[in-house]
Amino acid sequence: MMTSEQIRKSFLDFFAARDHKVTAGTSLIPEDPTTLFTSAGVQQFVPAFRGDVPAPAPRLATCQKCLRADDIDEVGDAWHETFFEMLGNFSIGDYFKKEAIEWAWEYSVKELDLPTERIWISVHPEDDEAYSTWRKIGVPEDKIVKLEDNWWPLSDTWVGSCGPDSELYLDIGEEFGCGRADCRPGCSCDRFNEYWNLVFPQFFQEAPGKRRPLENPGVDTGLGLERLAALLQGKNNIFETDIFQPIVEAIHKRAKELNPDYKIAHSTSNLTVIRIIADHSRAVAFSLAEGVLPSNEGRGYVVRKLLRRASYFGWKLCGALSAGDARQDGLQQFLTPVVKTVCATMESAYHELGTNLKFIQDNVAAEEERFEAAVLSGFPLLEKTVRECQGRLPGETLFKFYDTYGIPLDLTREIAAESGLEVDEEGFEAELHKQRARSRAAVGEKFAAQRSGVYQEFIGATKFVGYEKTQAEAKVLSIIQDGEKKQNLASGEAEIILDHTPFYAEAGGQVGDTGTLESADTSCEVLDTTLPIAGVIAHHVRVKKGSLKVGGAVQASANSQRRQAIARAHTATHLLHFALRETLGEHSLQSGSLVDADYLRFDFSHFERPSTEQLGRIASEVNRLILENRSVEAVLTDQQTARSMGAMALFGEKYGEEVRVLLIGDFSKELCGGTHLRSTGEVGSFVITSEGSIGAGLRRIEALTGLRAMEKMREDSRRLAAVAKLLRTPEEDIVRKIEDLLNELKQTQRKMASAQHKQARGLADDLLASMEKVGEIPVIASRVPPLNQDALRSLADSLIDRLGSGVVVLASEGEKRSSMVAKVSPDLVKKGFHAGKIIGEVAKAAGGGGGGRPDFAQAGIKDVSRLDEALAQVRILLTEQQ
Structure with a gap:
């Protein structure tokens, strides 16, 4: 066999x-x-x-x-x-x-x-x-x-x-x-x-x-x-083959772990569920390995649907989720250990599964957590919708729960059936079809340029010589303006195709080169260099003098200073990638980047915010490698050899049969077509300027290199000196001085808060004396001296406690704005009175707005001159409600 x-x-x-x-x-x-x-x-x-x-x-x-x-x-x-x-x-x-x-x-x-x-x-x-x-x-x-x-x-x-x-x-x-x-x-x-x-x-x-x-x-x-x-x-x-059997066994094992009473059943429904999980887990693992993350559009939407569908059927298989038990205390992850088996089964043929195993598992785990939260938050609304519906659940409603809350149609159908309802599956399919059409359209627009045939004949026509030099003699092969070929260009802007070029076209995160095209009587500024379709290098130019002609010769010169600054940032990007994996773990893989002149933006996979200490270690590691002046070398080889060398391929990038491996010292090997330095020392310096989240499981670092990094350090030094002068303390004591000032500020704020609470307690007797009844309801609606929000709320609480039953609306006066709170006693809440609705109408009368719960709400007042007019609305509103 x-x-x-x-x-x-x-x-x-x-x-x-x-x-x-x-x-x-x-x-x-x-x-x-x-x-x-x-x-x-x-x-x-x-x-x-x-x-x-x-x-x-x-x-x-x-x-x-x-x-x-x-x-x-x-x-x-x-x-x-x-x-x-x-x-x-x-x-x-x-x-x-x-x-x-x-x-x-x-x-x-x-x-x-x-x-x-x-x-x-x-x-x-x-x-x-x-x-x-x-x-x-x-x-x-x-x-x-x-x-x-x-x-x-x-x-x-x-x-x-x-x-x-x-x-x-x-x-x-x-x-x-x-x-x-x-x-x-x-x-x-x-x-x-x-x-x-x-x-x-x-x-x-x-x-x-x-x-x-x-x-x-x-x-x-x-x-x-x-x-x-x-x-x-x-x-x-196919599910009994050696391809799927380890995955099927992993599914049974996980079901048993989550439910000790689980028994393998060979019913048609069980076999269907297991096959769906086995298939979808493979699709999810391979998609994630290519950098396609779950999202609400395009490919990411498909991956999200596959992953959530597999998770849902996994929970259903082990009895963790059923229509009769909609309000779960929590759902444990099902799919994460299954995709680990997928990777183990397939990684001998597809190495990216083993290389990116942690990234795959972490993203599956994060998406399952999001799905769990969505399902459990959507269940109460779904049950309410089912209770209020008569006869049939509309397709739009089915799709809303599917699309917004991630609740599969099967589960909605099951819940509806228990209440004797039918579901409009045709309407659901119509909505689903619209969603698919939107996803396809989004992807299609992204590739609109590729549909143009104007570039097709120039695929592979330009020889790139920019690795070796920044100037080259070239012949104009084509002039393309507004999607049409021209024989000459005397003014304005157009795309120029050359037979040779030193200009790097934007790719792999690196921006395109700028520079000039010149001849004896012609001068053109190259504004950008791009790849409108694979294999075609387009120079976006603006004529400054003379005219360009198809067949004419030009001197193509890329801006060498800008190119060097870009190379500094690009080589630093590889150093940063290494430092991230060394500091945060091997799962911290690049998922996107932008490389510009002495500036880089680097997206990577990680599921929590790196600490200040970790960011410091990352920056120090990059600068250490710069100081060591490690060699940088590019090697052309085939994909198989590159893989055997241990070279890393990056998510979302496409590589031909021949690939370029960038070697830095003995520690970094990555497939990369960009322009780089000859040694790491040429980077000069490296400074991280920001770090933050850009999505579930994804972080972004921005950094400067070379001259911009040095300018940033000088500016930071100037700011530090200015702060030290303001604080009248040596620079080395600034942190201690600020900590002392913050402690003093906190103590002052506590004293002020205590004084305001004391003042509020003193106001309570006077306010109780101003109480009047609107119908049978005790009401206090009054201005009070300036109080912070906590003191104002505490005063409202104490008034309701002492009244027992009633409505309190207080406005703390300010010079330009006024804060307002409303409090309704529990017995009146039961009768339908709502603090949020009351304060919303009251605040509106003075150009403000607010809202809140039935028992408590707060608002802001913009027009303080109309405060009395607004408070008068309390009596009117309560009169109308009785």
Whole structure:
């Protein structure tokens, strides 16, 4: 029996032996604006199939991690999953159907040892070439089925490459079939399991029904690793394979830990729940490993939904959460230990899971805590809504609890059913569809520039020489203004494409270079340098003199002083990353950055505020490494070698086959394409200027380097000297002096507060004497001398205590503003009187505002001249309420 790891290796080895270049799978985060996640092996090669970029090789093979968010609600049966691995072999203008079919058959029969009598084939009715090829290699006529569905993509409105496909099925037994004598591939039963799809893009569809042959037809195949593992390991579903079994066992173990009475049950509902948790935990772990954090939009929304859905079903599995017990004392984390098992199971193939294990676990734990708080806070409102609803819960209401409080539809449905209510699931799906559309639109807008074809022909056209120098002779390849190509530029601003450039384009957090483009009669200021699409360097210029022409020669000069200042900040960023991991722990990984001239902003994962002492140690460590003047060296190599060197890859970054490893001394190895110094001593100095939270589990440090750091230290020194002069104390005694002053201030404030409370007690008798009745209610509504808020409240409390029953509204006079409090006795609160509503109306009469609880409220008054008018409103309001 082959393990999943052996299957993965055998597939890639098989095609490597047939002259295929085995390439690494790409990130789960695609550059394609129409998809949230990478969902097919061919996705990384689509630009090459289109001819937009050169193909890495004519023959390719990969194992690609994929995530299909649209399949979330299908998970729970034997075969569906959101995260999966797709094995694939590809031909870009090389071999075609004959070789693809022959190799698929050879791999299936000779490498996998699948019984030929159980293999079935489907082809498109008009694909005679595929049909005859299958017949020639020995597949019986009665084992080849012609299906109209064997066409990719199945869309009349599709514009782009398309063609027939041919699928391989394995007959897993009559017991899984429908019982019909003519059951065969294409039947809706589970007997014939499709395990490999061979797609042959050979046409270009220009409009519905209008196709032309492609000059270079290709091959795009996909073979699901999990499904193939199930077939080879004799399992009836993917969740019993070696891929999922450790995860399933971890789920049972966690359920038992949370509920000692938990027993493994094989009911359909239990199996569905376990499969959902197992699948979603994989999708969550891999997404987090790529830096996709739970959020309310785009990819983060999908991750949040997967994580919370898995947590909910975990709580449900172990009986920790049920509709009949809505007000839980608390819910323990379920998913965190499960994702640890996911990482342990998969890290041999995907090293990022092991490297980022703590980051993954910490983020899962934090999101589960947020989900717990949301569920428990949303439960009372949900129960109230159900009690007040009649007949049916509307779709908008279902979605509100799902979207705002994270309460899954299943749980809302269960609670509604207990009260005899139906739920409007169609309305819920409509709202969910709108949300998905908004998420896709947000991602699409982010990549709007990539949809422009104006840049496509210049992919890879510019040679970057900026690592070696800041000046270069160059030729103008294109002038692009307002999305259109121009032949010349005599005024205004435009984007310029050069054949060579020393200008670094904004990428990896580093800002783009600025500088000049000049010739004998032309001078242009380069305002910025960017990558409008991958592989294209655009220089944003403004003409100062003369004109630029396509084909003209220019001297391209990047601002060398600014470049050096940026390099100082970028090298310091790597030093800071090392210092953070050394001080706070290995989980403190970079999740974003901005590198500018002698300024850096660094985002990292950490779940609490670093102490002042820790921040001091971090800054000291960076400056120590600067003083040691460690060497900085860049090495070009392939991804596999870089990984074996121990080089760190950063979240959210995409890397090609060739990568640049930045080595600092013997302590820092990171993949980085930015510009750097030759040694750490050139950084000069490093100062942290701020640190704070930017989201759950994420912190941000801002710092200065070089000249700006030195100026910051000089300014701090000047401020310190000024403070010492004001305090009339030596600089070394400033802290002690301030502590003494603060202690004196606290003592003075305590004395003042004591005096005000004493004054308030003295006022109580006079105020009680001013009490009058409004109807049967004792009321005191009066001005009092200036009191702080505590004394004012204490006075109101004592008056209500002495009245027993009544309403008290007091306004403490100030020169420009007045503070006001209202107090209502418990018996009147029960009768419907509300301090918050009373004070809200009273304060409004004097241009103020406020509110509070039924028994106590407070407000601020802006127009002190109308204070008496406002207090008179108390009597009017109470009269109206009786």
